[in-house]
Amino acid sequence: MKKLSKLIGVAFLAAILFFATDVKAQTTPAKAFVLSLGVESGLPTGVAKLGTNFSLGGTARLQYGVTNDLAITFTAGGYHFFPKKIPGQDRRYQSYGELPIKAGVKEFFLPNIYVGGEIGVAFEKLEGPDWGPHRLDLSPNLGYATKHWDFGIHYDYLTHKEDHLGIFALRVAYGFGL
Template sequence: MKITSTKLIAATVLAMFFVNNSAKAQSLPESKLKFGIGLDGILPVGNLTNTANFGLGLTPRLQYGVSENVAVTFTTGIYHFFTKEIRIPSGLPGQYNTMENKLDLIPVKAGVKSFVSSNVYFSGEIGVALQVDNGGGGSQFIASPGVGYAGDKWDLGVRYENLSKTGSNSAGFIGLRLAYGFGL
């Protein structure tokens, strides 16, 4: 069964609004700011597996509590992918030239965290990924549903991040983010 990213994002948004509206307090009080630095493990899926094995990310996030169980987020940072070597036919029978493919992206995302209990949340983010390697200049749309557990200082979340570009196939990855945060 193939689930499109649009359906996955829609299901996450619905879950954020309809699951457990009676959530108690969260790790970020209403009208308060929190800043966190995250380390991301990245596992490519779909078309991204053709060029990358895995990746690491460093993602600062600013979070603002808008109600008792909802926070808005702004996330940026860098994703570095450890890419596969690409073999290109040289024109001679049985001989190839190799090329190292580089892929580094800067995500710029805004999102929402909806707490369904005091520490468990659903999240959704959208934004853009700016390509900074190979001369840069490229950008891709990001849509990212996720779930996680946030305590007073630590936040552990998992998400699917869909990367799509006009006129090309979309790619994506599963990200695991461990972050340390503090109030501002």
């Protein structure tokens, strides 16, 4: 299983490099807006790991190029946590979602390679009409972006009082200028 995961990672990286070799510009030129729509798949950490082992979601990210290497970002979307079966029972844990709203920065330190960070709030949506607590959302990220595609990994650290959880996720997004 470990070798298969490494093989998939290497294949994914090779595909990114293969499709993006003709790109010559950064993804966010100075004084320009880019909107990207992404699909995210992640693995929960912390207390989220107790009742779920997979998350899937989508986000929209608006970014403004301050310079050719620095962008300001605003991200909103949602993650759904798929529940595990309760051990020894025929039922599953309750499913829930997190709806993040974040602002941050994205810095290109090499052509097409960026590091970034976002801070915001995430609202927990429980099954039915109920809402859970809102949480502080801290999210460092690292990625590879072309003129239209953005492949990034990030960790969302969600905290509320003594309740801490996280998502280690991969975001694949398509962006276009506004």
